[in-house]
Amino acid sequence: MEKIPIQVIQEGLVKLIVPDFSKYLRENGVYEPTWAPVFYNPQMKLNRDLSVAVVEAFSKSRKPVLIADILAGTGVRGIRFAVEINNISKVYINDKNPIAYEFMVKNIELNNVKNRVEAENLDANLMLRYHKFAGEIFDYIDIDPFGSPIEFIDSALASIKIGGMLGITATDTAVLEGKHANACIRKYFSKPVKAYFSKELAIRIMLASIVLRAASQELGVDVKLSYYDKYYVRAYIVLMKGARKADESLKKLGYVVFNKRSGEYFIVKDLSELFNIPHDKHYVIAGPIWCGNICEKEFLSKVSKVVMEREYLRYKELTKLLQMLNAELNMPPLYYNVDMLGKILKKPTPPLNSLIECLVSNGYKAVRVHCDPKGFKTDAPLEVVYECFRRLSS
Ligand SMILES: C[S@@+](CC[C@H](N)C(=O)[O-])C[C@H]1O[C@@H](n2cnc3c(N)ncnc32)[C@H](O)[C@@H]1O
Structure with a gap:
C-alpha cells in the first residue's frame, strides 16, 4: 500500500483514504475507478447517501443492528453506516482484495471506529457462510458488486435474520435491459426485451430473480424501495419467513407483453392468459418480472424524513429522486417514452x-x-x- 498514490477525501460524515484519482484517468481526463488498485467510485455517492438514510429508517424500530458490507472496497459504505447510523451494534466490512483490506484497516483507524467496525479479507460467500456457521446472522447485508449481484444472493438469504434487509446493486444494466438477452436468462432466469420501459424492466427483472431465489429458501420478499440511477439498479428488500410468504411473493410475478410496432404493452400474471393474445408477430413477451410496487409508501416517507432531517443528505439530486419515486407510487408498472411514441x-x-x-x-x-x-x-x-x-x- 506504501507505493499506491492516495488522497484523503470526505464523504458524508467520514474521512477516507482512497486512490489518488488523478493517477487513473482515461484519455478524456475522466477517472476510471476500475483501474485503481482499490475500487472507490465518487459517482456512487448518491447510492451510498441513500443507503445511509434507508438503513437509518430501517434500524430505528429494531434492536441495535448487525451489518455486513460484503463487497466493501475501501470500506466507505460500512464505515459510513457505523458513523452515521444511530442504532448500530457492529459492522463487518469485507473484501477479497488484500489491498482493499489494507485500505479498510486504515480507514477504520482514521475514523476511530475500531470498537464497532471489523475488516475481513474473504470471499464474500465464504464470509457470510462462515459467520452463519459461527452463529452470527445479520440485520442488514449490503451487496454492491461490479456487474451482477446474483452470485451472492443465496448466501445473503441464508445469512439474514427474519425481518432483516438486503441492499442490492446491479450494474450489469445492459444485461437487464435486454442488450444481452441470453446472459439475462442465464443469470436472472428472466427473458428481457429492448423496449422504451427497459430501465424499469431492469428493476423488475432483478426483483423477480431475488423472489425466485428467496422462495427456494422458503422466504417471502417485501420490496421497500428500489430505483434505477445512472447505470445501476438498486433494491432494498425485507425477508419474511415461511412457504406461505414465499408463495405470496411468487404470486406478484408476471410477464410483460409488448407490441414492438404499436408500442402497446400490458402485464399478464398467469401464462395461460397468453392464449388470449391476438396473433401478431410484433408481440414479444418478457419475464418473469416483479409486478408489485417497487417502493412502499410508508417506508419511502420514513427515508425521506431522514434525508430532510440531515443537511448533508438534503441535496437536490437525492430529494428529487425520492419525490419522483413518491409520485410513482400506486401507478401501474412500466412506462412510455415520449420520443419513442413520436x-x-x-x-x-x-x-x-x-x-x-x-x-x-x-x-x-x-x-x-x-x-x-x-x-x-x-x-x-x-x-x-x-x-x-x-x-x-x-
Ligand atoms: C463495486 S466494488 C464495491 C464498492 C464499495 N461497495 C463502495 O461503495 O465503494 C466491488 C468490490 O467487490 C470486491 N469483490 C469482488 N468479488 C468478490 C468476492 N467474491 N468476495 C469479496 N469481495 C469481492 C472487489 O474487490 C471490489 O472491491
Missing part, C-alpha cells in the same frame, strides 16, 4: 408536461418517471395517450 406515430414530439396535462385533464393519472427524463406513467389506455399526442403535435 417515432411510432411518425409525428413531432410534444413537450412531456403538455402530454401529462392532457392525460390528467381527460381524467387519468399521469406522472414523470424517475428513471427516464422522457418517460411517463399513466393509467390511460394507449388510444387516449395517442389521441393526446396527436392533438399536441399537430
Whole structure:
C-alpha cells in the first residue's frame, strides 16, 4: 500500500483514504475507478447517501443492528453506516482484495471506529457462510458488486435474520435491459426485451430473480424501495419467513407483453392468459418480472424524513429522486417514452408536461418517471395517450 498514490477525501460524515484519482484517468481526463488498485467510485455517492438514510429508517424500530458490507472496497459504505447510523451494534466490512483490506484497516483507524467496525479479507460467500456457521446472522447485508449481484444472493438469504434487509446493486444494466438477452436468462432466469420501459424492466427483472431465489429458501420478499440511477439498479428488500410468504411473493410475478410496432404493452400474471393474445408477430413477451410496487409508501416517507432531517443528505439530486419515486407510487408498472411514441406515430414530439396535462385533464393519472427524463406513467389506455399526442403535435 506504501507505493499506491492516495488522497484523503470526505464523504458524508467520514474521512477516507482512497486512490489518488488523478493517477487513473482515461484519455478524456475522466477517472476510471476500475483501474485503481482499490475500487472507490465518487459517482456512487448518491447510492451510498441513500443507503445511509434507508438503513437509518430501517434500524430505528429494531434492536441495535448487525451489518455486513460484503463487497466493501475501501470500506466507505460500512464505515459510513457505523458513523452515521444511530442504532448500530457492529459492522463487518469485507473484501477479497488484500489491498482493499489494507485500505479498510486504515480507514477504520482514521475514523476511530475500531470498537464497532471489523475488516475481513474473504470471499464474500465464504464470509457470510462462515459467520452463519459461527452463529452470527445479520440485520442488514449490503451487496454492491461490479456487474451482477446474483452470485451472492443465496448466501445473503441464508445469512439474514427474519425481518432483516438486503441492499442490492446491479450494474450489469445492459444485461437487464435486454442488450444481452441470453446472459439475462442465464443469470436472472428472466427473458428481457429492448423496449422504451427497459430501465424499469431492469428493476423488475432483478426483483423477480431475488423472489425466485428467496422462495427456494422458503422466504417471502417485501420490496421497500428500489430505483434505477445512472447505470445501476438498486433494491432494498425485507425477508419474511415461511412457504406461505414465499408463495405470496411468487404470486406478484408476471410477464410483460409488448407490441414492438404499436408500442402497446400490458402485464399478464398467469401464462395461460397468453392464449388470449391476438396473433401478431410484433408481440414479444418478457419475464418473469416483479409486478408489485417497487417502493412502499410508508417506508419511502420514513427515508425521506431522514434525508430532510440531515443537511448533508438534503441535496437536490437525492430529494428529487425520492419525490419522483413518491409520485410513482400506486401507478401501474412500466412506462412510455415520449420520443419513442413520436417515432411510432411518425409525428413531432410534444413537450412531456403538455402530454401529462392532457392525460390528467381527460381524467387519468399521469406522472414523470424517475428513471427516464422522457418517460411517463399513466393509467390511460394507449388510444387516449395517442389521441393526446396527436392533438399536441399537430
Ligand atoms: C463495486 S466494488 C464495491 C464498492 C464499495 N461497495 C463502495 O461503495 O465503494 C466491488 C468490490 O467487490 C470486491 N469483490 C469482488 N468479488 C468478490 C468476492 N467474491 N468476495 C469479496 N469481495 C469481492 C472487489 O474487490 C471490489 O472491491
